[in-house]
Amino acid sequence: MINIAVLGYGTVGSGVVEVINTNHESINKRAGDEINIKYVLDLRDFPGDPVEKVLVHDYEVIVNDPEVDIVVEVMGGIEPAYTFVKRALQAGKSVSTSNKALVAKHGSELMEIAKEKNINFLFEASCGGGIPIIRALNSSLTADEIDEITGILNGTTNYMLYKMSTENCDFDTVLKEAQAKGYAEADPTADVGGADACRKIAILSSLAYGKFLNYEDIYTEGITKITPADMEYAKELGMTIKLLATSRRIGDSFYAMVAPFLVGQSSPLYSVNDVFNAVFVHGNVLGDAMFYGSGAGKLPTASAVVADVVDEAKHLHRNIMTNWSSYALKLMDMDEVEGRFFVRVSDTTMDEVEKAFGDVQTIEPDDLPDEFGFITPVMKQAEYYEKISKLTGKVLAMIRVKD
Amino acid sequence: MINIAVLGYGTVGSGVVEVINTNHESINKRAGDEINIKYVLDLRDFPGDPVEKVLVHDYEVIVNDPEVDIVVEVMGGIEPAYTFVKRALQAGKSVSTSNKALVAKHGSELMEIAKEKNINFLFEASCGGGIPIIRALNSSLTADEIDEITGILNGTTNYMLYKMSTENCDFDTVLKEAQAKGYAEADPTADVGGADACRKIAILSSLAYGKFLNYEDIYTEGITKITPADMEYAKELGMTIKLLATSRRIGDSFYAMVAPFLVGQSSPLYSVNDVFNAVFVHGNVLGDAMFYGSGAGKLPTASAVVADVVDEAKHLHRNIMTNWSSYALKLMDMDEVEGRFFVRVSDTTMDEVEKAFGDVQTIEPDDLPDEFGFITPVMKQAEYYEKISKLTGKVLAMIRVKD
Numbered sequence: 001m002i003n004i005a006v007l008g009y010g011t012v013g014s015g016v017v018e019v020i021n022t023n024h025e026s027i028n029k030r031a032g033d034e035i036n037i038k039y040v041l042d043l044r045d046f047p048g049d050p051v052e053k054v055l056v057h058d059y060e061v062i063v064n065d066p067e068v069d070i071v072v073e074v075m076g077g078i079e080p081a082y083t084f085v086k087r088a089l090q091a092g093k094s095v096s097t098s099n100k101a102l103v104a105k106h107g108s109e110l111m112e113i114a115k116e117k118n119i120n121f122l123f124e125a126s127c128g129g130g131i132p133i134i135r136a137l138n139s140s141l142t143a144d145e146i147d148e149i150t151g152i153l154n155g156t157t158n159y160m161l162y163k164m165s166t167e168n169c170d171f172d173t174v175l176k177e178a179q180a181k182g183y184a185e186a187d188p189t190a191d192v193g194g195a196d197a198c199r200k201i202a203i204l205s206s207l208a209y210g211k212f213l214n215y216e217d218i219y220t221e222g223i224t225k226i227t228p229a230d231m232e233y234a235k236e237l238g239m240t241i242k243l244l245a246t247s248r249r250i251g252d253s254f255y256a257m258v259a260p261f262l263v264g265q266s267s268p269l270y271s272v273n274d275v276f277n278a279v280f281v282h283g284n285v286l287g288d289a290m291f292y293g294s295g296a297g298k299l300p301t302a303s304a305v306v307a308d309v310v311d312e313a314k315h316l317h318r319n320i321m322t323n324w325s326s327y328a329l330k331l332m333d334m335d336e337v338e339g340r341f342f343v344r345v346s347d348t349t350m351d352e353v354e355k356a357f358g359d360v361q362t363i364e365p366d367d368l369p370d371e372f373g374f375i376t377p378v379m380k381q382a383e384y385y386e387k388i389s390k391l392t393g394k395v396l397a398m399i400r401v402k403d
Numbered sequence: 404m405i406n407i408a409v410l411g412y413g414t415v416g417s418g419v420v421e422v423i424n425t426n427h428e429s430i431n432k433r434a435g436d437e438i439n440i441k442y443v444l445d446l447r448d449f450p451g452d453p454v455e456k457v458l459v460h461d462y463e464v465i466v467n468d469p470e471v472d473i474v475v476e477v478m479g480g481i482e483p484a485y486t487f488v489k490r491a492l493q494a495g496k497s498v499s500t501s502n503k504a505l506v507a508k509h510g511s512e513l514m515e516i517a518k519e520k521n522i523n524f525l526f527e528a529s530c531g532g533g534i535p536i537i538r539a540l541n542s543s544l545t546a547d548e549i550d551e552i553t554g555i556l557n558g559t560t561n562y563m564l565y566k567m568s569t570e571n572c573d574f575d576t577v578l579k580e581a582q583a584k585g586y587a588e589a590d591p592t593a594d595v596g597g598a599d600a601c602r603k604i605a606i607l608s609s610l611a612y613g614k615f616l617n618y619e620d621i622y623t624e625g626i627t628k629i630t631p632a633d634m635e636y637a638k639e640l641g642m643t644i645k646l647l648a649t650s651r652r653i654g655d656s657f658y659a660m661v662a663p664f665l666v667g668q669s670s671p672l673y674s675v676n677d678v679f680n681a682v683f684v685h686g687n688v689l690g691d692a693m694f695y696g697s698g699a700g701k702l703p704t705a706s707a708v709v710a711d712v713v714d715e716a717k718h719l720h721r722n723i724m725t726n727w728s729s730y731a732l733k734l735m736d737m738d739e740v741e742g743r744f745f746v747r748v749s750d751t752t753m754d755e756v757e758k759a760f761g762d763v764q765t766i767e768p769d770d771l772p773d774e775f776g777f778i779t780p781v782m783k784q785a786e787y788y789e790k791i792s793k794l795t796g797k798v799l800a801m802i803r804v805k806d
Contacts, residue, residue, distance in 0.1 A: 015688075018688075019546050019688045022687070022688065023546060023547065023548055023687070023688065026547075026548055026613075027545065027546060029613075029726070030545040030724070030726060031545075032724060124543070130686075130689045130690065130692065131692060132539050132543030132544065132692075135538070135539070135542060135543045136535050136538070136539065136543070139538060139542070139710075139714060140527070140535030140538045140539070140710055141535065141706075141710065142430065142433040142434075142709075142710045142713040142714070143422050143423075143426060143430060143705070143706045143707075143708075143709035143710045143712075143713060144426065144429075144706055145426055145429055210429075210432075265674075268674065268675075268679075268695055270674070271668075271671065271673070271674040272671075276671075276691075283533075283706060284425070284426070285418075285421075285422045285425065285426065285702040285703070285705065285706040285709075286533045286696065286697070286702070286703050286706040286707075287533065287696070287697045287700070287702070287703050288679075288695075288696060288697065289533065289534060289535075289694075289695060289696035289697075290693075290694075290695040290696065291692075291693075291694060291695075292671055292691075292692060292693040292694075292695065293689065293690070293691060293692035293693065294689070294690045294691065294692075297690070299688040299689070299690070300688070300689050300690050302546070302688065303544075303546045303547055303686060303688040303689040304546075304689075305546075306545075306546035306688075307542075307543055307544065307545045307546045309546075310545040310546060311542060311545070314724065321433070321435060321717065323432075323433060
């Protein structure tokens with residue numbers, strides 16, 4: 001029997017208990033042993049809930065119990081999660097977590113402790129909910145040098161952009177609807193501002209490139225400025241707007257960013273709609289691959305957490321190697337990053353635009369007679385900013401184009 | 404140092420050698436040891452090729468060399484692959500193979516030997532080329548009861564259907580084009596007749612449901628009867644036609660089939676185009692997930708083979724548990740399988756159709772004035788065949804609808 005303790009009986013925590021109870025037979029078969037929930041830690045009481053029998057309020061009970069093999073951290077936030085996880089690992093207990101903030105900030109240190117102790121610190125649920133992308137990076141795409149990861153990693157913003165694109169409504173309306181449906185939090189800043197996606201691409205990049213990418217180094221732009229007019233242009237172009245979290249290897253250099261992008265139909269990311277998430281990966285021998293699924297939600301996230309528990313049960317005193325190291329991944333200056341730029345302008349002429357940018361692709365939607373848009377050729381960001389300065393005061397919006 | 408032997412220096416075999424040479428540094432790091440190609444087995448000589456130095460013509464050299472830890476079988480076909488693989492496993496050497504025919508026919512026996520010997524028989528490349536679906540089923544989706552797998556598992560037919568749909572040309576024209584491009588073989592029977600996809604869904608289902616599904620039990624229909632007129636209807640419906648290999652759990656029963664299906668835009672499989680493959684999986688807690696990538700090709704397939712080699716190097720004398728067992732998976736009678744059916748008819752009236760089927764959805768493309776189409780409600784296949792018998796002689800085509 002393998003005893004586990006679940007820290008936090010919120011949405012994901014109760015999902016973990018439900019998944020283990022619902023599928024106990026197949027889970028035990030795959031783990032090769034019986035998975036038993038010995039403790040659930042929460043400050044609250046849950047009178048009448050079956051979990052009552054194993055509920056504790058004091059973490060000391062768990063960390064000091066030598067029978068606990070695996071700790072599941074699903075509280076979220078940095079503290080006390082960080083202290084609890086670190087102490088669990090130091091006590092020789094493997095940890096499975098869904099906490100992206102914790103992994104992005106303290107992942108290197110926690111993985112190091114797990115390695116020393118020959119146990120595991122796994123976090124499949126931290127990026128892309130139920131999508132098994134972390135294990136794919138760790139143990140499937142091992143023959144490849146990964147040179148790109150691009151993800152739709154935030155379900156809230158993907159839902160909002162999808163609604164804006166299909167129902168022609170504005171940001172505020174869609175945000176209220178998303179909040180009413182429980183897809184967006186009361187304070188939506190981390191989602192719509194891109195901070196959530198930023199932490200996830202930091203984690204995925206660290207695993208893919210074998211060096212630690214500090215999320216604070218990543219240029220991050222949210223979707224708050226996207227308007228119905230932008231969506232009109234996207235439609236005219238046969239494209240759609242997605243919040244992408246992306247990182248790329250260019251020779252020996254790397255860049256990473258989170259920003260809204262125009263995405264064309266040739267990209268498999270184009271048709272990732274609603275609250276779904278997807279991670280596109282390019283490997284130097286594999287070519288294109290994409291992983292698609294529910295990026296959030298109680299049961300999909302719990303499914304990933306429990307899959308980590310199964311893996312830890314199968315490797316109870318054996319560290320599963322990862323490619324993450326504590327060496328810092330240095331990013332190139334954003335000025336050096338190349339791409340194409342879609343720009344909306346008014347009170348100017350094609351002549352002025354061509355004087356600044358040379359030949360460009362222009363878009364003139366019928367419904368927007370007072371303005372027009374154009375797409376630049378591929379250029380470095382510094383070059384774009386230098387050229388666009390000639391149109392100061394005439395620029396309504398700029399959105400990057402995914403190539 | 405871990406010594407491997409590659410059986411067969413054809414397309415995939417030379418890809419394996421290329422991948423190991425190109426990415427040797429990162430591969431060795433992930434394997435935790437140096438991967439050395441000690442032998443390549445082929446009946447042919449390759450004068451001037453760097454592989455010449457390690458080329459052998461006699462399998463006895465490999466199987467009797469105790470220094471060989473891992474055998475890579477990329478010859479294809481049942482014999483001599485089966486004999487070679489069995490002997491390698493019996494000699495305590497792990498095996499990685501891309502050979503779907505071998506796995507579908509002898510997988511149970513070969514996995515059993517690997518388990519006894521505490522080594523591994525891995526076959527990531529056998530289904531969906533570079534798409535890491537097998538490892539996902541084995542070690543990622545372990546918290547779930549899988550209740551559906553539906554794949555676009557054959558690149559040749561997906562390319563052909565995509566071309567038929569976008570370029571409005573007929574089966575023979577597209578087949579010739581695919582052959583000219585090297586996407587279809589001179590004898591395309593296994594691809595266009597569905598036999599290739601059938602073996603792959605047999606393998607994936609055996610892993611997902613934990614019982615051996617014999618590919619010979621699977622109802623299999625190819626794409627040879629699909630016409631430009633069918634594509635016309637698909638377009639009218641906002642759908643597309645894909646060759647799907649699918650299996651489902653309905654309570655305690657299972658069904659499996661390979662057939663062309665009409666697929667709507669709400670399915671992530673809708674936009675899997677060209678030679679790409681994808682595997683859609685539904686888990687009882689995970690919900691929907693999809694894995695997308697190159698289903699064939701020298702380097703993507705070799706990427707998957709080498710990822711297996713890395714996994715075997717990391718688990719040299721430790722069997723990686725799978726959910727496959729030798730117990731037979733019994734399929735329900737195809738008569739009992741439920742679905743919706745799209746039917747094209749001529750020389751009949753809506754009245755006659757409604758007399759047979761009740762209310763149906765009708766489609767009348769402008770370009771096909773001498774016929775019309777309809778989609779039935781959900782019904783068992785037996786019921787469909789009984790009802791359609793009332794329209795004998797008037798049916799031009801029937802295609803299933805993916806729900």
